[in-house]
Amino acid sequence: MDAEQTVVRLLGGVRIVRPGHEGDPHVVNGHRSMALLAFLTVHRHRDVTHEEIARIFWPVERPRSWKAVQRTLISKVRGSLEDAGISGRCLRSAQGLVRLDLPDSVVIDIEVAQALCEPSDDPAHEVAPRARQAVRLLSAPVLSPLQGLWVDDVRTRCDMLLVRALELDATASLQIGELEHTIAAAEHLLILDPLSENGYRLLIRAYLRLGDRGQALTTVARCRARLATELGVGLSAETAELFGRVLRGDGTDDIGDAADASDADVVQSAEESEESAVRAFVGRQAELAVIDDAARKAATGVGQVVVVTGDAGIGKTTLVTEATKRVRESDVVVLNGRYAGPGVDHQQYVEAIVGELDHRGTQGVRDLSPRDDLQISTTIPEPTERRGVRTPSGDPGSGAAMVVLDDLQWASPATLALTRRLVDASDRRRLCLVLVVRTAFLDVPSIAAIIRPYQPHRDIHRVDLRPFGFTEVERLIADAGVDVDPVTLLAWTGGSPLLAVAAVAAVAARAGSAGHDNVPTSVADAVARARATISADADDVLDLVGAIGMSMSRLVLRTASRIDDDLAFAEALDELLRSELLTARDEDTLHTRHPLVHDVVYGSIEPTAREDLHRRIVAALERVGATVTPTELARLAHHAARSAPGDGAAFARYAFRAGAGADAAGTFDDAVRWYRQALEALPPGDSATRCRMLIELGRAEQATFDEHYRETLAAAATMARRVTDVDLLVAAIVADVSTVMVLAQQYLPDRERLGTMRAALHMLQMSGRGASAEVARLSARMATELAWTHDVQGRVGLLRRAEVVARACGDRTALAEVMLAVLIALRVPETRALRGRALEEMTALTAAGRGRVRDPFTAIAIARSHIEFGDLDAASRAVETITPTQISRDAEVAWLCDHIRFGMTVTAGRLIAAEADLARLRDIPPLRPEVTPHERLLAPVAALRTLRGGLGEVLELLDVSPDVLARVPVYRPIIALAMADVGDVAAARDLMTWYDDRPDAVATVAVTPLWMLTMAVLARAAAELGGDGVRRAVYEELLPYADHTVMIWSSAYGVVHHHLADLALALGQLDRAATHLVDAQREHRRRGYAAWEVETALLELRRRLIVDGGLDRDRVLQVRRAADAVGATATRRRLDTLAARPTVRQL
Known part of the structure; x- marks a missing residue:
């Protein structure tokens, strides 16, 4: 600029x-x-x-x-x-x-920075200064101090631009020999994107050119460890080859050649493939050019999204099939998936993976090492698990991948959610995503949310297909060599490519006779004409195809067919393939030519005949063993529903199995649908089976944030009590799991649920199972349910008895549940020792289980406790046990992981990085009925804004009303601090005078999980805005817990010594304040609370000002630098205000 x-x-x-x-x-x-x-x-x-x-x-x-x-x-x-x-x-x-x-x-x-990051063929000595200018620009806070979803979008885009700028800077610096700068830029890149293999490769090359082979090997080890830990994969082919060179110690002079390769080679390859393919396809050249151009840009590192739209039969699939043929010639990885039938979740992705397996072979796909956060294969366990392959995710060895998702309008909610993730991530990967959808569905909210432009200044390319015109029809006739008037054909078919092709084929089959009677005028007419030419066996197989769906296994089709002779069956299939009613992608899989063809065929089958066909398909699926995977179970249930409308029990059985399969795969929306259908179909009388179904339905509803999940589980518990089945009753109770986040907020116990728990414990006692693991687990759940009640000792007694029972019966799982309940239900100061022991026990149990915590909420609770007890490394290890699959399947888990990482970042004093973490937290997942949005954001906002920025945002989250102030005790002091922070000190003092009018207000604050935070925030507010009475009262309440850490959910809010020192200073008790400050500084340093260490240093400066009447200039500078180092702008602002007072003299 x-x-x-x-x-x-x-x-x-x-x-x-x-x-x-x-x-x-x-x-x-x-x-x-x-x-x-x-x-x-x-x-x-x-x-x-x-x-x-x-x-x-x-x-x-x-x-x-x-x-x-x-x-x-x-x-x-x-x-x-x-x-x-x-x-x-x-x-x-x-x-x-x-x-x-x-x-x-x-x-x-921002636009300047974006332009500086554009790919170019300029020499490296020109690219480097541009990239460094972009890095300088993008390293500044984005839209500070604004907040909001649109702000988050801009910050995300700038984060991605910064990664791109650093990559350009490191690459160019390597090429011009500035190796130290290459290392610095690559390390910065890896901080932002720790999974960037290119970042590691740049580091390796720089160290090799410096002659430091040891550092190069260390960098390879870092890369391998990160990929294995985060993604469970090995090195990509390019990185593995580089590693081999490092080990051999050869080729180091030309080791940067790969970094010097020009993007022009990729573009030229794509252009050559375009020229070779253009002559083989009729029309649509402009539309093909859009997709070709997108593929070329993706190959240069600029992710692309193309949306292909049009009416049914307009040629969308034909277009993208031709486009994928062309890009394959450029060695771009192509995953091409289509809808294959109802009841199958993630079908497009499954089809795409199978297609690539067939094209490249298993080893070929295995060599394409996946990276980044897409991890498609973790959310579709088949067929990748079956063949031992993971899915490419946009950075294969060749440099680019194209993913085509056809018939998106039929996709399930889970498929659409995964597609949205893929779209959002495509911008920062070498990925071209092609979405195919019918025009009539573009305004459906779930589709519109995916295809709308989602970033400023970036378009999603639209390819809107129109009917053929005269030129295309004329070309089609010429290529077929038939004698048909183009104008007449255009009038007959209305320009529909599907009908035009069928009409030309019909004319050709009749030796070029172009009479009107020989040309089909609709899809139904075309199908009818084709059926008139095939044998009875082929016609029977076609009906079976119509019942099976768009895609089918040749084996299932053969097993369901009534043709006895294998040769006759093969001849029937050949007839259907020659007539183009069917297409074959490989030896096993067949497809109906088009959804319109399938609709015509299935619609022509009589209802009774349909039922018979579906019965035969069910029998065939069971006979060939296609009853295991979620996809197979869903297909089985789909056909069972249509095979015997009167046999509810049979369908209920299949639907329940399909629900269980969907549940296991993490597609909970589909699980809910199947479970509900099973319950509707189940005949009256089998209460135990109905109870089991209700329990599983309740679990699935809870996973989808359905507010009715508790009603479902309550109905299951009532039914279990009615049939006196204690095991079902326990299962219904245990299935109702309130997440850690819910229990971190004001929560009132459910009396009906508590009554059910007590009834279950009584039934266990009466049946002689009073010392069983079920008793320990139920007691733990009851204590958790009571976490916000005032009876702390009652909860302690309940959990101590549960621990004794769990140890006596030797059930490690039950013991772990009891220890988890201690961490959650006893979050009050007087039980800190018990929580510390429970944390040690949980750590030992985790280590005994090979370090893996199966339940992500348990891992989050453990991580939070480690933060409280000052072990941030252990907290990080606990979070790392949560797998990418668990995160991708549950938005709540993903959000809580972000929350706990935010807490670690704030606590460790990385406040600039915490801004990006907070931006992610603003994307709140669908809320459970107990939770409100502002309560979810209040804790992280208050934690960060106390140290960085300002507390004004608190006033946007909380209304200053009597109801709000009365509902949660911590709200009054935090609102007072926020008011003072924005300059409204008078209103803040008015809020704090409430305590002066109520001498017992502090002593009567209920001892709940919020008690310690309430006292700490009140201490801060009282020290600044309150009177001596409230200051003394809070001091006396906090003094017994001086060594404790105050937690604001996932973030440390300093140790209690700090807040006691603040109060002592306000009360003029300087000796007490000095003692507390020494202890606070020691504990903050020991526990790794870097930002609060600076806060305590600021308090010490305030004390020295009172004692000495001035400030040591060097000490002020030292604290100022410490505040800048952690990004504590709020602390820095308070320090500058203190140092700038007119009465302050420099010592």
Whole structure:
């Protein structure tokens, strides 16, 4: 950027900079005007609706005058522009639309950074300075201090740009011989993207050129360990080859050749394949060019998404099939998947993997080592597990992958969710994603959410197929060599490619006779004409094909057929293949030519005949053993439902098995659907079976965040009590698992659930099983349910008895559940020793189980406890036991993992990195009924903003109303601190006077899991804003727990000594404060609480100011540097305010 240019800066704070002027909209016109300026700048290439703007400022409830407020904000933004010398007329607002058309002389720093990161063929000595400029720009905080979903999107895009800039910088530096800089850039890259094999390769090459073979080998070991731990995979072919060179010690002079390769080679290869293929395909050249261009860009590292749309029969599948043929010639990995029938989840992905296996062979696909967070194969356990292969995910050895997902309109919710992940991740991978969907489904919300442009300045390419015109029809006739008038054929078929091809084939079959009667005028007509030419055996097989679905196994088809002779069956299949009603992809798998053909065939079968066909298919599936995998079970249940409408018990059995299969695969939406169908079909009378089904349904509903899951499990428990089946009763109770996050908030026990637990314990006692593992597990669940009640000793007694029973019966699983309950149900100060012992026990049990914690919520609870007890390394190890599969299957698990990692980052004092973690936490998963969004965000926001930024955001999460202040004791002091932080000290003091009017308010705070945090926040607020009475009261309450850590869910909020020192200073007790400060500093350092160590240093400066009447300049500088090092801007701001007081003299 030129120093003489006017720049809208979105990096490092939102402001407008021009020569001699730097305007800050936040200072000039307020926070909201700054947010609006930033939003309009990011979206300056399009019109923005007033509705979009309103959602930024009032996402839930708008004031009545919101339109007037909006007009005022737009006017203020104009004022900011004019103050910076930009005409206010470039901001237009009319007819409900707003657009910011900045003049060409004005640049935006994010766009500058993006341009600097564009791939080019320029020499390395020109690329390097551009890349380094991009790194400098993108290293600044993005849109600070704004928050919101749109802000998160921009930050994510900038994070990806920074990774790209570092990769360019490291590569160019390697080529020009600046090896130390290569190492620095590559290490920075690996901090941001620790799974980047290219980052490791750049490091290895740099160390080899420096002659440091030992460091090169160490880097290889790091890469292998990270890939094995995070992804469970080995090195890619390129990295493995480089490793081999390192081991042999040969070829080190040309080891950078791979880094020097030009992207032009990939582009040229794609262009050559285009020329070789263009003559083999009729029409659609412009549409093919779009896909070809996307594939070429993906090969250069710019991920692409193409959406192919059109009506049924328009040629979408034919187009993408031709496109994949062309890109395969460029050695691009192609995964091409289609919908193959109802009841099969992730079908497109399964089909794509099978197709690539057939094309490359098992070893060929195994060599394409997967990377990054996509991990498709972890969420579709077949056929990859069956063949020992993992799926390529966008960075194969050849440099690019194309994934085609056909018939997306039929995909299940789980498939669509996985597709959305793939779309979101495609931008940062060498991946071209092609989505094929019928036009009529584009506005379906689940489809629209995937195909809409999801990042500013980045388009999703649209290919809208239209009917054939005269030129295409004429070309089709010429290629077939038939005598048909193109105008007539176009009129007969309406330009439908499917009908046009069928018509030309019909004419050719009749020796070129072009009479009207010989040409089909609809798909049904084409199918009828084809059926008229085939034998009775082929016709029977075609009916069977119609009942099976779009895709079928030749073995199942043969087993279900009534043709006795194998040769006759083979001849019947050949007839269907010659007539093009069927297509064969390999020796085993057959496909109906088109969904429209399938619909016609199945629709022509009489209802009674359909039932018979489905019965034969069920028998065939069972006979060949296709009854094991989730896909097979789903197909079996689908056909069973249609084979015997009156046999509810049989269908219920199959549907229940299908639900269990879907449950095991993690596709819980499908599991819920199958379980509900099983319950509906099950005849009355079998209460035990119905109870089992209800339990499994409740578990699946809970996994999908269905608010009815507790009703389902309560019904199961009631039924179990009615049939006096204690095992089913225990199973129903144990299935109702409240997650760690729910129990970290205000939670009232369910009286009905407690009554059921007590009844189950009584039944176990009466049946002579009072010392069984079930008793230990139920007692642990009961204590957890009671976690927020005041009877701490009651919970302690319950858990001690449970521990005795679990140890006596030698059940390690039950003992682990009891220890977990101790960590959750006894989170109050007086039981800290018990929790410490339980944590040691859980660690030992985990080690005995080879270090793996099967339940992710258990791992999260263990990690949180390690943070509290000051072992951040152990906390990290606990989180690492959660597998990518568990994270991908459950949005709640993914969010909690992000939360606990955020807590570790904040606690360790990596506050700049915590900003990105907090941005991810704002994407809250679907809520369970007990949880509200603001409660989920309040803890991480308060934890970070106490140290970095400001607490003003707390006021956006909590309403200052009597109901809110009364509901949770910690809300009053945290709101008071937030008010003071934004400058409204008078209102903050008014809130704190509430304690002065109620002398017993502090002593009567209920001892719940929030007690310690409430006292610590109250200590901070009282020290700054309260009177001596509340200060003394809080001090006396906290003093017995001086060595404890205060937790704000996943983050440490300092040790209690720190807060006692704060209170002692406010009370003028300087000697006490000095003692507490020494202890606080020691414990913060020992436990690794780096940011709070700086906070304590600031308190010590305040004490020294009181004692000495001045501040040591070197010590102030030392604390200031420490605050900057951890990114504690709030601490730094308080320090600067302290040092700038007029009464302070420098010592």
